[in-house]
Amino acid sequence: MLDTPTRVVVVQFPHWSSFAFALGRSARSAFEPIVRAVVAHAPLVEVTAPGVIVFATRGPSRYVGGDEPLAALVHSAVGDAVRATAGDTAGATIGSAFDAQRSHAAFGVGIADGRLAAGIASQHALRASEPVVVPANESSRWLATAPVRSLVDCVEVIGAVGAGVPGADDIASYRDVVSLLERLGLYRFGDVAALDESHLVARFGAFGRDLSRLSRGLDRHPPLVGEPPPDRVCLLQFDGPVESRDTVVNAVEELASQLVDHLGTQGVAMVRLHVVIESDHGERSERMWYRSEGFSARAVIESLRWQLDAWILHDAPTSGVVMVRLSPEQLIVNAGRQSALWGGERDGDRHAQRAVRRVADMNGADSVTVPAWRGDRDPARMFQFVRSDAVDLERRTAGDAVDLATGEWRGALPSPAPSLVFDSTDDAPKVRVLDSLGRAVAIDARHAMSADPACVCIDDDTYDVVAWAGPWPVEERWWDARRARRAVRLQLLVRQRHGERSDASMTDAVTSRAMVAVLERQTWRLAAIYA
Amino acid sequence: MRLRRLAAYVRPSLGRTPVRYGEGVTTDLRTRLGAPTLRAPLPVVDPLVSLFAEGGLVRGRTVACTGDAALSTALALSAAATRAGSWLAVVDVPNLGIAAAIEAGVAVERIVLAQPPHASREWVTTVAALVEGFDVLIVAPPASLSANDARRLQTRIMARQSVLIVVELPALTSSASSNVFSSDLDVRADTVAWSGIEQGGSHITQRTVQVRVEGRRCASPRERTITLPCPTMSSAQSPCSTPPRVS
Numbered sequence: 001m002l003d004t005p006t007r008v009v010v011v012q013f014p015h016w017s018s019f020a021f022a023l024g025r026s027a028r029s030a031f032e033p034i035v036r037a038v039v040a041h042a043p044l045v046e047v048t049a050p051g052v053i054v055f056a057t058r059g060p061s062r063y064v065g066g067d068e069p070l071a072a073l074v075h076s077a078v079g080d081a082v083r084a085t086a087g088d089t090a091g092a093t094i095g096s097a098f099d100a101q102r103s104h105a106a107f108g109v110g111i112a113d114g115r116l117a118a119g120i121a122s123q124h125a126l127r128a129s130e131p132v133v134v135p136a137n138e139s140s141r142w143l144a145t146a147p148v149r150s151l152v153d154c155v156e157v158i159g160a161v162g163a164g165v166p167g168a169d170d171i172a173s174y175r176d177v178v179s180l181l182e183r184l185g186l187y188r189f190g191d192v193a194a195l196d197e198s199h200l201v202a203r204f205g206a207f208g209r210d211l212s213r214l215s216r217g218l219d220r221h222p223p224l225v226g227e228p229p230p231d232r233v234c235l236l237q238f239d240g241p242v243e244s245r246d247t248v249v250n251a252v253e254e255l256a257s258q259l260v261d262h263l264g265t266q267g268v269a270m271v272r273l274h275v276v277i278e279s280d281h282g283e284r285s286e287r288m289w290y291r292s293e294g295f296s297a298r299a300v301i302e303s304l305r306w307q308l309d310a311w312i313l314h315d316a317p318t319s320g321v322v323m324v325r326l327s328p329e330q331l332i333v334n335a336g337r338q339s340a341l342w343g344g345e346r347d348g349d350r351h352a353q354r355a356v357r358r359v360a361d362m363n364g365a366d367s368v369t370v371p372a373w374r375g376d377r378d379p380a381r382m383f384q385f386v387r388s389d390a391v392d393l394e395r396r397t398a399g400d401a402v403d404l405a406t407g408e409w410r411g412a413l414p415s416p417a418p419s420l421v422f423d424s425t426d427d428a429p430k431v432r433v434l435d436s437l438g439r440a441v442a443i444d445a446r447h448a449m450s451a452d453p454a455c456v457c458i459d460d461d462t463y464d465v466v467a468w469a470g471p472w473p474v475e476e477r478w479w480d481a482r483r484a485r486r487a488v489r490l491q492l493l494v495r496q497r498h499g500e501r502s503d504a505s506m507t508d509a510v511t512s513r514a515m516v517a518v519l520e521r522q523t524w525r526l527a528a529i530y531a
Numbered sequence: 532m533r534l535r536r537l538a539a540y541v542r543p544s545l546g547r548t549p550v551r552y553g554e555g556v557t558t559d560l561r562t563r564l565g566a567p568t569l570r571a572p573l574p575v576v577d578p579l580v581s582l583f584a585e586g587g588l589v590r591g592r593t594v595a596c597t598g599d600a601a602l603s604t605a606l607a608l609s610a611a612a613t614r615a616g617s618w619l620a621v622v623d624v625p626n627l628g629i630a631a632a633i634e635a636g637v638a639v640e641r642i643v644l645a646q647p648p649h650a651s652r653e654w655v656t657t658v659a660a661l662v663e664g665f666d667v668l669i670v671a672p673p674a675s676l677s678a679n680d681a682r683r684l685q686t687r688i689m690a691r692q693s694v695l696i697v698v699e700l701p702a703l704t705s706s707a708s709s710n711v712f713s714s715d716l717d718v719r720a721d722t723v724a725w726s727g728i729e730q731g732g733s734h735i736t737q738r739t740v741q742v743r744v745e746g747r748r749c750a751s752p753r754e755r756t757i758t759l760p761c762p763t764m765s766s767a768q769s770p771c772s773t774p775p776r777v778s
Binding site for chain 1: 646665701733
């Protein structure tokens with residue numbers, strides 16, 4: 001088999017999750033219209049993460065008559081889909097809302113040989129806001145001048161640093177690798193490619209080989225030499241149409257682990273998996289999935305779940321599922337994944353996942369959540385809570401939970417952070433902030449307080465204000481009449497008024513409590529407690 | 532024949548060391564009860580180490596956190612363990628400020644939040660299922676929890692060698708939660724001073740908390756004053772460190 005990279009198209013939205021958040025939708029479900037827009041031109045696409053689509057040019061490019069027309073076609077189709085998505089939610093104020101979100105909805109379409117080159121091409125396309133096509137067989141030369149720094153932006157396209165590096169944390173490890181390369185004086189991929197592969201392997205382990213291959217413009221995984229193992233396709237046919245999503249997933253779970261085990265005994269792992277789901281009425285959903293480190297049974301299930309959700313939500317199949325087919329498309333030599341002595345995957349991680357899955361089965365998936373960074377200046381909205389089955393706990397890293405690269409939000413609460421936070425939709429206790437004469441404290445248009453706060457009533461208890469900070473104005477989306485938000489925050493240090501409680505709690509009455517109250521639409525509410 | 536009888540007579544005493552009953556019986560009992568292999572206590576962050584005679588949270592124990600800084604202290608207690616690879620389940624604290632957890636030094640990728648139903652039996656079943664996979668659990672028990680169920684849960688905690696941290700949430704947010712757990716350690720954390728905040732100016736920059744550890748598994752009460760967030764707690768960058776603009 002020839003060791004030539006596959007020519008691929010990469011469509012990349014670097015800020016997709018922020019965009020989806022601005023629309024008030026989950027990153028995956030908001031991405032579905034975009035995927036469908038691309039599927040109209042290329043049937044078999046790979047969605048590696050919300051915001052990234054990869055597919056091979058070979059068929060589609062010949063159909064539309066070349067790479068440039070294909071790139072232009074995909075670019076315009078995706079652009080239309082983005083506008084439609086933004087328009088759906090923004091409604092009448094689409095113009096201004098879209099302008100504000102444009103920076104988040106920016107995307108790039110790149111075509112090149114190999115995933116890394118195409119990923120970097122899409123980064124260029126993002127800046128130029130038009131598709132970038134690297135001519136065939138030019139990619140390695142083109143890549144040689146690209147800075148190694150661009151590795152960090154292509155994590156989703158080329159996959160994580162991988163199982164070879166213990167304790168690998170996707171983005172952080174790439175940053176480490178890049179910073180090390182730069183300190184070694186290797187600024188461009190050309191410099192790295194000039195090095196002997198063995199030196200890179202000696203320094204970076206298994207990832208060194210990948211790095212060397214990537215820098216030379218090859219695909220990350222060398223093609224599998226030798227006979228592919230027989231009967232690789234797994235077909236699951238149900239006796240009758242199955243209506244329940246969970247039944248399908250449970251049935252495939254067994255099959256997936258058999259498939260992975262079977263491949264494991266042959267010493268290979270699949271990095272690309274083709275999943276086809278068919279309903280009784282002949283409706284089909286097919287999609288390609290990619291995992292740079294090879295699929296585990298859990299990863300197969302996660303992909304299937306995603307595909308099923310998207311299919312049910314957007315195509316609304318008219319009948320139950322009768323068939324599921326899993327066919328591994330690209331196999332690599334299974335380097336093995338072993339429990340690391342320091343860092344990396346451990347037994348504890350597996351036990352925790354199992355417990356989470358059990359609890360999700362018992363009480364519904366909504367009852368178990370994990371935090372994910374969303375970014376906001378409102379303490380209650382800084383993190384969102386994602387259903388545990390929507391994330392792959394196995395591959396979870398600090399980067400998924402907190403995106404420190406997003407930077408700090410101006411106007412967020414200063415450190416220390418409150419340990420209890422309340423959204424306006426939460427049933428937080430009612431609060432009244434009163435001045436010394438017992439009138440509610442008001443804040444005028446210039447953010448001046450009508451009087452100093454003297455006491456706070458929470459439900460039926462009265463607290464004396466010891467100290468306060470603020471008022472801190474928050475003005476958000478003032479350009480959008482429908483979603484504009486105007487609020488004022490006040491940090492308060494309160495002490496329970498003496499003599500109102502029985503003697504037993506007198507000791508408690510001495511301690512003071514800090515909280516944040518927010519005045520929004522002429523009503524005070526409790527936003528946070530430092531518990 | 533005589534020789535054999537003699538041998539039978541002699542053999543039992545051959546190679547037998549005199550039995551000292553106290554010793555033999557205890558070792559025997561311990562093996563028969565299947566005493567769990569002792570695992571090292573879960574680590575805690577530096578400023579809190581001196582509060583625990585064992586140098587960390589002994590597995591299988593129930594710790595009750597009370598006082599106005601209960602939740603912050605609970606997060607601080609579990610921080611080092613999560614950094615060392617343990618998973619943390621936070622049960623029934625739907626309004627947990629994740630930023631505070633990060634500031635306390637908790638590895639955020641290993642936090643899972645669970646909202647089980649509030650009926651006593653179901654609540655316990657859910658938490659017991661979580662115990663199987665999590666080394667540290669921070670729970671705010673619902674008022675409906677019965678002492679019986681609490682005891683069942685504690686037995687599970689001991690068998691699975693996890694640590695249960697029962698927090699008392701401020702009364703103003705939740706209906707009075709009863710602590711039906713019989714805790715091994717009581718950690719009382721009261722804020723003694725807030726620094727930074729004035730009459731209208733600046734903002735809270737630090738809180739000084741007095742932490743007192745006592746209880747039936749603590750020979751003598753230990754007390755220490757710490758500042759939250761501890762300077763040594765988080766090497767990770769805090770997600771909210773820019774002070775807001777004050778107009």
